Amino acid sequence: MKIFGYALVLLFPLMVALADDALYHCPMHPQVVSDKPGSCPICGMDLVLSANEPAEKTSDSADYPKGHDAVHLSLERQQMIGVKVAKVARKSLFKKVRAPGRVAFDxxxxxxxxxxxxxxxxxxxxxxxxxxxxxxxxxxxxxxxxxxxxxxxxxxxxxxxxxxxxxxxxxxLVSQKSGIAWIYAEVFEMDLRNIKKGQSVRLTSNYLEGKAIPGTVVSTDEVINPDTRTAKVRIRVQSTEVPLRPESYVDVEILVPQGEHLAVPEDAIVDTGEERFVFVAKGEGLFEPRKITVLFRAQDEAAVAAGLAAGESIVTSANFLMDSESRLKGVLSQMGSENQH
Known part of the structure; x- marks a missing residue:
């Protein structure tokens, strides 16, 4: 009986979308819709009145992902669900090549x-x-x-x-005064083509107490180890704060430059498996879903090839709730259009 009740609540948008009466939905679970005031059966929050007018569209709806629509959120609602925005900008991106390393002598x-x-x-x-x-x-x-x-x-x-x-x-074997040490990193064969002399390196280890030590790639062995399919990459580091113990192991991150690209935080991207999109803040509480083309991911960011322009503001948090709201608006808009026909 309880499952049947939940099913009725979740199917309510399809039952009431053809009517002209006001609709109410849960602020935290937008899929819960009712034609009268009440409480959300999932979290117990009071249902709030949904706007009757469709969201104003300021860009081509062809840019919207399938089944989504633009949404209006009041400032209070944005604060409630934790919406944060960030500017899209061009920046130099780096991919990380991770490898185990060993501290060697100077x-x-x-x-x-x-x-x-x-x-x-x-x-x-x-x-x-x-x-x-x-x-x-x-x-x-x-x-x-x-x-x-x-x-x-x-x-x-x-x-x-x-x-x-x-x-x-x-x-x-390691100079304590100069802090100079050498690291031999075992890099897999498939990553060696990306490794070049002079690239920046970041070292971490459990005994470094949370500190990261910078270094520089000096050279790469030409011979591949047939057993591990790796080659040694020689790295020079200088650490004056935390001494490196010879023969100890460290985690190596080699930063491979990828050039300058239009970049967005990875958390801003909603990936449905078929499409990738972000929510663009248009001002006055209007948020539009926008399909984008991702070139590659680098650390915590993604390079965007199409769909955005530098200077636009995008949502970087509360994307799941924003996505639910956008899907709800998409269903209501579609049902409303069919009703008019």
Missing amino acids: PELYTAQKEFQEALRQLGRVKSSSLPSVRDNVTRMVESAKIRLRVLGLSEDQISAIKPQSTITESL
Whole structure:
């Protein structure tokens, strides 16, 4: 019995559209329509009086998606359902290529440490030399290597930890002073054609405490790993706030420029599967559904090829409720037209 009652309420628009009496609908569920005041059976809100006159159309109705019509909303109603608008503008868009990355050592720092080790080994070999000049030359080499390590950010304790035959510890592989580190990202074969030297990179990780570290693409390997179908992309980053731990994993986002396009927020687009459209704010509470052609999506925005012009205002929130209202208006307009014929 309850289901039957709901069905009657939902079918009411078809039953009363041919009549000239005033109609009432739910502000939150526009599909609920009645020919008399009452409450919405879904949410309990009071039904409000629907405007009798059709919405004024300021553009060709051929631009409207199928089964939709323009709607009028009072300022109070807009505030109630949370309508927000934004200007359409041309801007530079970027696609994201995501890949796992690994923190590697700083090649310059690594080379400096290897040179210091070699100088220490030579010093050990010439300690018993009878030629003071040979010992002095090697001693100067050791001191010169030490100075270079200090310049690159190593402390005296870290330098003292480097022995002639020891393996360089991971804690010494990234310069703490300069913050310079290298990331090796494993990028899938299908995305490599989009990766170019100099592109911007964004790094995130759980241990970075919500911070994002910027970086730059330096080079891309020419050889594809046959097992993973990926290639290494070498990225240079500089982080002075949060030190990067060698051999730790990070999430890499490479920003691939797509040029300048007319852009709209992705949340503004209503996608029915057959059509994509937005609601254009025409002023004085009038909102028109407008079909658009989307070229591609980039991050949280979409590039629009047709249907909009720069400077127009579109709805970016409450689109679901706006869509329901527009569908209701479309049904009523269609039934009214058929009744006139």
